[in-house]
C-alpha cells in the first residue's frame with residue numbers, strides 16, 4: 001500500500017528494481033581507443049537520447065568493483081571521443097561477448113573478430129556489423145557518488161547500414177532494423193511486434209469524446 005521506499009532500500013535492490021521496471025532499455029555498444037591505439041568495445045544499457053538540438057545522448061557509467069573507472073570511461077575522459085553502436089538481433093551475442101571483463105589493454109574488438117571501419121569526425125573506429133553508429137564527443141561528465149557517472153555525449157554524425165533509413169522522409173524501417181532491448185539481468189527483448197497510436201489535438205479529442213457511440 002505504501003510502496004517501496006528507496007531511501008530504506010539497499011543499493012543492490014534499488015538496482016534490481018530500477019532495471020527490472022524501466023524496460024526495455026536500448027543498448028549502446030561503445031567503441032573507444034586506449035592510449036596504445038587499441039579499440040575497446042563494451043555495452044551500456046543505462047543509455048538513451050534526450051535532445052536533438054543540441055543532439056545529445058547519455059551513458060550511465062558505473063565504476064569497477066575496485067572503484068576504478070571502466071576502460072570505456074577512462075578512454076572517453078582521455079580523448080573525449082567515442083562511437084555508440086545500436087544493437088540488433090544479429091549483433092546480440094557479440095555485444096554480450098564484449099561485456100566479458102577482458103583485462104585492460106586487450107581489445108574486445110580483436111578478441112571477438114569484429115571488423116571496424118574508419119569514422120569521420122572522431123579518430124575512434126566504428127563497427128562494420130552495427131546497424132547504426134553514432135560518432136560522439138564528450139559534452140559533459142557528471143559524477144554521482146563514488147561509483148557512478150553520467151556522461152553526456154554530443155552526436156556528431158550517424159552512419160546507417162544500407163536500407164535502414166528512408167532519407168527522403170528520414171524514417172527508419174523497423175522490420176529491417178530489428179533492434180533489441182535489455183530487460184533485467186540476462187533477459188533481452190526483440191521488437192518484432194509494434195502497434196501505432198495516433199496522437200490527437202485537443203479539438204480531435206473533444207470531437208471524438210462528444211461523438212455518439214454505437
Ligand SMILES: Cc1cc2nc3c(=O)[nH]c(=O)nc-3n(C[C@H](O)[C@H](O)[C@H](O)COP(=O)(O)O)c2cc1C
Nearest residue numbers: 042043044045046060061062070071072099100101
Ligand atoms: C547488456 C549490458 C548492458 C550493460 N550496461 C551497463 C551500463 O549501463 N553501465 C555500466 O557501467 N556497465 C554496463 N554493463 C557492463 C559493462 O559492459 C562491462 O562492465 C564491461 O566489461 C565494461 O568494459 P570496459 O571496461 O571495456 O569499458 C552492461 C553489460 C551488458 C551485457
